[in-house]
Amino acid sequence: MASIDNTVPRIPAATWRRIETFVRDAVTVAAPQTSYSAEVLLWAAGQYVAWCVDTQLWPLEAEVIWSRQAIDLYVTDVRQDLAEGTRRNYRARLMRISEVLLPEEHGDAMTALGRKTTAAPYDSAEMGRYRQWAGSQLTPLKRYRAMLMLILCAGAGLRAVEIRDLDRADIEQLDEGFVVRVRGDRAREVPILAVWDEWMRAALEQAPETGRVWGKPNRSRENALLSSFTQYTVGSAPRGDRLRATWLVTHLSDRTPIKELFRAAGFVKFEHLGRLLQHVPDLSPDLSVPALRGEASR
Known part of the structure; x- marks a missing residue:
């Protein structure tokens, strides 16, 4: 796996020194069990883990970093700067690592990408x-x-x-x-x-x-x-x-x-x-017409 040894993601050097062993170990284990190359996984994993430790201040613990919830947060809420197709690719790569390292994490559907969503209220x-x-x-x-x-x-x-x-x-x-x-x-x-x-x-x-x-x-x-x-x-x-x-x-x-x-x-x-x-009840006609005419009581 010589290619991965020569690959360094575009993140601050100090951060990479801190997370390099953690990231390389994860990619080395996961890559043979995925359809992605080790280089591709390392690029995605390096940027993601850098965010986990520098922005979120999370510890370098597999059950924290590779949790589905953490990856979903990163892809759906943080990387809004990326096109939807790119975000899908990021999540697919990170999720394959998670599936290998934390198989018990997977089962439920993830947050849908490809359209803007708004949380629905509870009744x-x-x-x-x-x-x-x-x-x-x-x-x-x-x-x-x-x-x-x-x-x-x-x-x-x-x-x-x-x-x-x-x-x-x-x-x-x-x-x-x-x-x-x-x-x-x-x-x-x-x-x-x-x-x-x-x-x-x-x-x-x-x-x-x-x-x-x-x-x-x-x-x-x-x-x-x-x-x-x-x-x-x-x-x-x-x-x-x-x-x-x-x-x-x-x-x-x-x-x-x-x-x-x-x-x-x-x-x-x-x-x-x-x-x-769409979750707000409609006014009855006897109330909506006066409201739209500016005649509703205030």
Whole structure:
């Protein structure tokens, strides 16, 4: 395998020195069991593993780096700069390595490429099951975090990274209800939907008095806070992006002013509005006509 010994991917030299043995070992094992050359696999693997350690700060552990979830995140969310065909090729190569090294990881379908997708919201029956899911977890900490996930995603539309960084002092109870203060690049205040007030009070009774409400995240997958939590829970778990979509559709159905929804969601632009509107109930004719004439009550 002389060709692989002379191949060096286009990544910083310091990073390559750190990951070279890990990448070469993976490719050496996987290449003979795939239709790809070792060189092709090494180019893709080198760039991907560099992202894992430099951007995600993940440890060089096979079960972390070669997980399907990590590869899916990289290809679907990170490499948007690449054409769809190129992204498919990247994923195919990385997935073949994963299939060889972690065969138990594979079975379910991956996120579809080739078209833009928007997470669908959950309906009321599904949300009822997820409330039961949260209460059925086997430890107090998992029940508490499952509650937080539902409250902050479905009740306030927060993203995983925003939950990760949320401090106990950022949640305040006002006369009107609970408000969450989100810090960072998308700083804002978000009122929690009233339906989650009782759960928020119960969760705060278990929350630390100071510091992050979530507690210490999984260091190896800190940027995948919710998925790294739910993979170790019992029962069918919700997805954070679909819970956030549920929050958005709840507000769209309640005719929340769009400018206020933009602000609360931390949007600069709302690219997927049209796809979410299909989940919003239509107005009856006796309401839609006055609304379009500017005669609806405000």
